[in-house]
Every structure is written in structure tokens, then in C-alpha cells.
């Protein structure tokens with residue numbers, strides 16, 4: 465605004481309040497985030513869980529799950545997958561969402577695919593026959609989705625051992641990949657249960673906004689059920705804080721609450737809110753390709769390094 469523009473009283477009031485709130489917030493809300501959150505255990509490449517050893521697989525399988533929509537599950541799978549591939553890991557991404565957003569953001573046209581993970585669920589096609597390399601990214605492959613996957617849910621409901629279908633399909637691929645990242649849909653239905661049953665670990669992206677943690681208890685109950693009935697070794701690696709606005713105490717309060725209430729570690733650093741994220745998928749890229757030196761890209765690199773035990777990249 466220039467000095468000659470008329471002053472809108474509503475905006476002036478907002479600016480004044482904002483100027484007051486942010487410094488006060490910083491003074492009164494000063495617990496350090498780094499002290500608050502124990503880091504997850506470091507992990508080197510291909511430690512098999514008890515169950516995956518039994519199946520003869522060696523890949524580490526991580527489900528990225530939260531039944532709340534729009535919290536950056538897909539963004540996290542794409543960005544972490546790319547960051548792990550940068551670190552030399554052989555990574556498989558699994559699109560378990562009928563919206564097929566991961567498939568699209570990897571530069572593939574879901575409407576033009578002749579095979580997808582739907583065929584694995586319904587026609588018993590081998591996952592290896594559905595898998596595709598991600599164009600232009602060494603070490604990154606995907607099991608793509610199409611809208612047909614919505615029909616898989618209905619089909620699975622009538623099938624015996626329905627929660628184990630993905631685990632069985634991934635087992636033969638275990639030796640081809642160091643890490644498998646599963647992008648779960650925003651529900652706790654049979655597809656997410658398949659993701660949690662196939663995985664050794666779960667990551668929970670959480671948007672740093674008020675009330676966003678309210679579904680976490682329900683997710684943890686589902687994880688407990690999956691442990692009891694299908695996958696006793698399943699571990700929660702922790703929360704990835706997404707769309708984090710460091711200027712407000714709101715985000716920090718949410719993370720503190722999640723840690724206090726549920727005892728979940730919050731991986732470091734939080735991923736800051738940035739418009740660069742929204743720009744990337746339509747170009748078939750992730751934030752690390754679109755804005756490689758942005759804080760968001762660096763955050764995902766740091767989390768990937770933490771997960772693999774590799775030295776954290778300097779900011």
C-alpha cells in the first residue's frame with residue numbers, strides 16, 4: 465500500500481492486532497521445538513521387520529496415513545520418496561488413493577494407464593507388472609492408481625484375507641527396493657487397512673491448525689486394531705508437521721498437544737507453509753524438483769536423512 469491509498473479501517477485493525485500478537489506470541493510461547501520432540505530411531509536402508517523377514521522381503525515399508533483430507537499425505541510421499549532417491553535409496557511409491565493424486569503429481573496421466581494397482585487388488589495381476597519407473601528420477605518407481613481403485617474397495621470387502629492383499633502383492637518386490645512409501649487415502653477404510661497391514665511403520669502428516677489433531681486418536685485406535693488382528697509389529701514413527709506457520713503460536717500449540725496427549729514423536733523440522741507446494745504437482749514434480757533450495761524442500765531432505773540415519777544436510 466502506498467501512503468496515498470485510503471486506509472481501510474478493517475485492514476488497519478488487522479495489521480495492528482497482527483503486529484501485537486506475533487511478538488507477544490514469541491515472548492510467551494517459547495518452549496523450544498527441538499527439546500519437545502524425541503527423534504525417531506535412525507534406520508539404515510533395509511532393516512527387515514520380523515514379519516517382512518518371514519515373507520522374505522527386505523524393503524522398509526512405511527505407510528503415510530491420516531484419515532483427515534488435505535494434510536499433505538501425497539505431498540509427503542512424493543517429496544520424501546524423491547529425497548530418499550537422492551540419498552541413493554531404491555524407492556517404490558504406492559498410490560492407494562482412488563483420487564490418484566500421487567500418480568498425477570509424478571507426471572503420469574491416470575486416465576491413460578492400461579494397468580494400475582486396481583488390477584493387483586481385483587485381477588491378481590503381479591505388482592511387478594503394474595510398477596513403472598518415475599520418468600526422469602533415478603531409483604524411483606511407482607505402483608500407480610486410477611479411479612478404478614474406488615471399485616476395488618467394494619471387491620475387497622467380499623474377499624477373505626482382504627486386509628493382507630497389498631502385503632502379499634508387495635512381498636515379491638521386497639528385494640528390488642530399499643524403501644516402499646504408501647500414500648493412503650483420506651479414510652480408515654479397507655484400502656488404508658491394507659496399507660497399514662503391509663507396512664512396518666506409519667508416518668502421520670498433521671496440518672498445524674486448530675482441531676487438526678482431533679482425528680489422531682481415531683487413527684491410533686485403528687492402528688491398534690491392525691496390530692491386534694493383522695500386523696503386530698506395526699510401529700508409529702511419528703508425526704510430520706505440515707503447512708507450519710512459524711509466526712503463530714497456533715501451530716506450536718497443536719504440535720505440543722499431539723505430543724502431550726498421544727506421546728507421539730514429532731519429526732524435525734516442521735514443513736513450513738508455502739505456495740511453492742501447490743505449484744509443483746501440476747508440473748509433474750515435487751517441491752525438491754520445483755524449488756530445490758526452498759525451506760520445504762530442505763525440510764523433507766532433513767526428514768529423509770533422519771529416517772535413514774544419513775547426516776542431516778546443512779540448511
Ligand SMILES: Nc1ncnc2c1ncn2[C@@H]1O[C@H](COP(=O)(O)OP(=O)(O)OP(=O)(O)O)[C@@H](O)[C@H]1O
Nearest residue numbers: 533534535536537538539650707736737738741742
Ligand atoms: N507445506 C505446504 N504448504 C502449503 N501447501 C501445501 C504444503 N504441503 C502440501 N500443500 C498443498 O496442500 C494440498 C493438499 O496436499 P496433499 O494432496 O498432499 O494432501 P493429502 O493429505 O494427500 O490430501 P487427500 O487427503 O485429499 O489425499 C495440495 O494442494 C498441496 O500442494
Ligand SMILES: [Mg+2]
Nearest residue numbers: 537538561565
Ligand atoms: Mg492424498
